[in-house]
Amino acid sequence: MADREAKSDKFMRKVLQVQEAQNRILAHIRRLERETVPLEEAQGRYLAENIAAPHPFPAFPRSGMDGYAIVAADTEKCPGGGEVWLRVVDNIPCGSVSAGAIIPGTAARIMTGAQVPEGADAVVMLEMTETREVDGVPCVGIRKPIASGANVTPVGLEVSQGETVLAAGRKLAAGDIAVLAAFGIAEVPVLRRPKVGVFATGTELLDVKEPLQPGRIRNSNSPMLQALVREAGGEPVMLGTIPDVLDLARSKLQTALETCDLVITTGGVSVGDYDIMGDLVREEAGDMLFNKIAMRPGSVTTAAVRGGKVLLALSGNPGACYVGFQLFARPAIASMQGAAELFLPEWTVILGVDYPKINNFTRFVRARLELRDGSVYAYPAAIDASSVMVTIKDSDCLIIVPPEERGLAAGAKVRAIKLL
Amino acid sequence: MADREAKSDKFMRKVLQVQEAQNRILAHIRRLERETVPLEEAQGRYLAENIAAPHPFPAFPRSGMDGYAIVAADTEKCPGGGEVWLRVVDNIPCGSVSAGAIIPGTAARIMTGAQVPEGADAVVMLEMTETREVDGVPCVGIRKPIASGANVTPVGLEVSQGETVLAAGRKLAAGDIAVLAAFGIAEVPVLRRPKVGVFATGTELLDVKEPLQPGRIRNSNSPMLQALVREAGGEPVMLGTIPDVLDLARSKLQTALETCDLVITTGGVSVGDYDIMGDLVREEAGDMLFNKIAMRPGSVTTAAVRGGKVLLALSGNPGACYVGFQLFARPAIASMQGAAELFLPEWTVILGVDYPKINNFTRFVRARLELRDGSVYAYPAAIDASSVMVTIKDSDCLIIVPPEERGLAAGAKVRAIKLL
Numbered sequence: 001m002a003d004r005e006a007k008s009d010k011f012m013r014k015v016l017q018v019q020e021a022q023n024r025i026l027a028h029i030r031r032l033e034r035e036t037v038p039l040e041e042a043q044g045r046y047l048a049e050n051i052a053a054p055h056p057f058p059a060f061p062r063s064g065m066d067g068y069a070i071v072a073a074d075t076e077k078c079p080g081g082g083e084v085w086l087r088v089v090d091n092i093p094c095g096s097v098s099a100g101a102i103i104p105g106t107a108a109r110i111m112t113g114a115q116v117p118e119g120a121d122a123v124v125m126l127e128m129t130e131t132r133e134v135d136g137v138p139c140v141g142i143r144k145p146i147a148s149g150a151n152v153t154p155v156g157l158e159v160s161q162g163e164t165v166l167a168a169g170r171k172l173a174a175g176d177i178a179v180l181a182a183f184g185i186a187e188v189p190v191l192r193r194p195k196v197g198v199f200a201t202g203t204e205l206l207d208v209k210e211p212l213q214p215g216r217i218r219n220s221n222s223p224m225l226q227a228l229v230r231e232a233g234g235e236p237v238m239l240g241t242i243p244d245v246l247d248l249a250r251s252k253l254q255t256a257l258e259t260c261d262l263v264i265t266t267g268g269v270s271v272g273d274y275d276i277m278g279d280l281v282r283e284e285a286g287d288m289l290f291n292k293i294a295m296r297p298g299s300v301t302t303a304a305v306r307g308g309k310v311l312l313a314l315s316g317n318p319g320a321c322y323v324g325f326q327l328f329a330r331p332a333i334a335s336m337q338g339a340a341e342l343f344l345p346e347w348t349v350i351l352g353v354d355y356p357k358i359n360n361f362t363r364f365v366r367a368r369l370e371l372r373d374g375s376v377y378a379y380p381a382a383i384d385a386s387s388v389m390v391t392i393k394d395s396d397c398l399i400i401v402p403p404e405e406r407g408l409a410a411g412a413k414v415r416a417i418k419l420l
Numbered sequence: 421m422a423d424r425e426a427k428s429d430k431f432m433r434k435v436l437q438v439q440e441a442q443n444r445i446l447a448h449i450r451r452l453e454r455e456t457v458p459l460e461e462a463q464g465r466y467l468a469e470n471i472a473a474p475h476p477f478p479a480f481p482r483s484g485m486d487g488y489a490i491v492a493a494d495t496e497k498c499p500g501g502g503e504v505w506l507r508v509v510d511n512i513p514c515g516s517v518s519a520g521a522i523i524p525g526t527a528a529r530i531m532t533g534a535q536v537p538e539g540a541d542a543v544v545m546l547e548m549t550e551t552r553e554v555d556g557v558p559c560v561g562i563r564k565p566i567a568s569g570a571n572v573t574p575v576g577l578e579v580s581q582g583e584t585v586l587a588a589g590r591k592l593a594a595g596d597i598a599v600l601a602a603f604g605i606a607e608v609p610v611l612r613r614p615k616v617g618v619f620a621t622g623t624e625l626l627d628v629k630e631p632l633q634p635g636r637i638r639n640s641n642s643p644m645l646q647a648l649v650r651e652a653g654g655e656p657v658m659l660g661t662i663p664d665v666l667d668l669a670r671s672k673l674q675t676a677l678e679t680c681d682l683v684i685t686t687g688g689v690s691v692g693d694y695d696i697m698g699d700l701v702r703e704e705a706g707d708m709l710f711n712k713i714a715m716r717p718g719s720v721t722t723a724a725v726r727g728g729k730v731l732l733a734l735s736g737n738p739g740a741c742y743v744g745f746q747l748f749a750r751p752a753i754a755s756m757q758g759a760a761e762l763f764l765p766e767w768t769v770i771l772g773v774d775y776p777k778i779n780n781f782t783r784f785v786r787a788r789l790e791l792r793d794g795s796v797y798a799y800p801a802a803i804d805a806s807s808v809m810v811t812i813k814d815s816d817c818l819i820i821v822p823p824e825e826r827g828l829a830a831g832a833k834v835r836a837i838k839l840l
Contacts, residue, residue: 039628043647059637060634062807095623095663096635097634113622113807114624114635153805158810166813173647174644177640178640179640181639183638184632202514203515204534208459208601208605210604215514215517215534217479217602219601220599221598223597223601224601270486316532317533322594322598371765371769373768376791385573387484388577388578389598390477390579390585393596393598
């Protein structure tokens with residue numbers, strides 16, 4: 001089938017659905033090697049394996065209050081019989097352990113977070129106590145009955161020993177870092193970040209630093225892709241810009257494939273005379289994954305496999321480049337890192353205004369989410385042509401407009417991809 | 421008033437509302453210096469000034485198609501009169517500019533993204549044309565009338581010259597990077613990232629690398645704060661852990677204030693005998709901002725100003741430390757960077773289950789958001805005690821439960837702070 005596709009004329013491309021195109025790419029993506037990083041560098045990385053708790057958490061019965069550790073039964077007579085007085089036999093700051101056990105009639109001064117001594121089964125808070133000396137011995141007075149277990153966090157309340165606390169494929173954020181620290185995991189097993197080669201094709205492209213020239217534009221896609229690759233957890237390898245010359249593209253691609261885990265290009269995939277990435281992919285039969293997708297923008301998005309590595313050739317139109325990255329590159333980069341969630345979240349949201357545009361392809365419309373009174377609304381960008389660049393920055397979702405709709409009315413429920 | 425507060429007994433703290441506490445901190449936060457960074461390092465930084473477009477965008481009338489640039493009026497006779505044939509006088513790839521103007525009866529082959537030549541007012545797509553030679557001259561045939569302006573993106577469609585394209589205080593993401601690149605802004609004016617000193621107090625604290633010992637716990641708050649500071653755009657300066665010794669805390673704080681823009685500590689703010697951060701702040705009258713807030717968790721959160729710099733002393737309870745960071749440290753770090761949005765977004769969401777717990781303080785309940793059918797639900801974590809650490813990782817919002825409610829029923833609308 002790939003042969004037939006490769007031989008077909010560039011105007012007669014075989015159209016894939018988005019999901020099929022995603023699957024074709026993912027089928028060729030391999031998980032990268034495992035490595036360990038110090039905990040302080042683990043933020044944003046994907047966990048390589050399940051983390052089982054090496055001990056319960058808390059690991060000891062913990063006082064939840066500053067006060068006195070007591071035998072709760074000692075306070076049973078409080079309601080009728082008035083105050084009970086207990087001998088204070090110890091003082092337990094955090095980090096210390098009581099020398100002996102608490103027996104009925106005694107108490108230990110204890111701080112929040114300290115280990116409740118043996119024998120004690122409750123902590124009475126400081127504010128509910130008074131103190132005095134009886135025959136030279138410090139004593140604590142309690143007026144109210146205290147329930148067994150009061151203000152004591154039992155061993156393993158949060159996590160039992162051996163329990164999986166963090167699952168493989170999880171992207172590590174601040175709360176995960178706290179868990180790893182609490183369990184003493186100073187070296188964290190993660191998957192290597194993929195090196196993602198990025199280059200742009202187009203004789204019209206100027207570098208960001210160059211002054212504007214007639215008929216030319218600055219290359220905004222490469223810096224945008226660099227930021228997007230980082231956002232997805234990859235390491236961008238910026239390979240510059242080349243003019244629309246097939247030989248240059250072939251050689252640049254070769255370099256990129258040799259040094260990177262994934263190659264993303266932008267430009268040169270349309271049906272124009274200078275669309276060299278399309279030509280390049282057609283040169284070698286059998287390795288093209290697709291060169292047409294039933295979507296707007298970016299229907300000409302092209303992918304191929306060479307030497308086991310994926311080349312994703314995105315449209316040069318900024319909007320199409322952006323959408324193509326989110327739909328095809330992001331899951332690939334996530335998959336290489338063993339991510340449990342390859343795709344951005346997809347939500348059902350309420351269309352905030354009419355969207356009359358119709359199309360025979362699925363359309364991914366840049367839009368802005370708004371939460372009002374428990375409901376989520378999406379507002380399409382004023383101009384959502386594939387060539388438009390400025391609306392990318394104001395979009396936090398892509399509304400998925402199915403093909404062959406008769407236009408959508410405000411209030412309609414639509415699916416939307418939540419952007420990060 | 422600060423005097424009176426400082427002298428008050430540690431059990432008799434003056435209680436502030438959250439917003440008042442936030443305001444007191446922000447009143448002492450100064451914007452940091454402006455610096456410029458190369459575009460490739462601007463991601464995640466806050467823009468120091470408005471960016472005005474130095475030129476319209478697009479800067480030239482741009483072809484939206486591969487095809488032929490024509491004078492649209494030439495095709496008026498098409499519907500009745502059949503095909504019109506135009507002489508092809510030029511070929512304009514992207515990046516090139518036509519040598520001459522297009523006059524009636526002529527056309528120029530043009531690529532997507534190329535500058536539409538003078539005289540032409542429309543582009544007809546390649547797929548709608550045929551070609552032949554007439555007397556040795558290449559000609560293009562068109563069968564349907566083309567409207568003036570068809571497939572031509574006019575100058576300034578996206579942005580007019582001088583228009584503000586990015587506003588000061590904006591956090592730069594991929595879409596903003598594209599805009600900066602397109603306008604040739606290779607050096608980006610941003611505000612310096614604040615250096616945020618972090619240290620933990622507690623004799624019970626072990627380093628992440630140390631084996632567990634009876635009655636002691638590993639310091640999970642410092643690594644968590646390190647990750648949170650980075651998330652907020654700050655540069656964490658990790659100053660380690662000290663036992664509960666006032667002199668050590670005083671000296672560590674001095675070092676931190678000298679080298680950092682903001683100091684965050686965790687632990688030692690409660691009413692226990694070893695709550696040294698509270699004692700330290702009370703030592704010097706006049707510089708304490710607050711030491712009690714009407715909130716759970718973290719009511720003992722304390723803040724002071726020394727030498728013009730803010731010290732934020734968070735609770736040592738992980739849940740309280742986390743919430744305290746989000747409410748007080750994050751806005752301070754954002755404000756130093758000139759952020760337009762200092763606070764996390766606050767949404768009205770639907771409570772997914774009953775929340776019966778009541779309190780006389782506002783409670784910030786760690787919770788998980790779920791989007792279903794256009795509505796947003798929030799589900800409180802199973803255990804939301806301030807001491808609990810493991811639920812932080814699974815929370816993406818904090819439900820704000822107002823004081824003196826009679827418990828909240830599933831389906832109630834509540835406010836929630838969206839976490840990042």
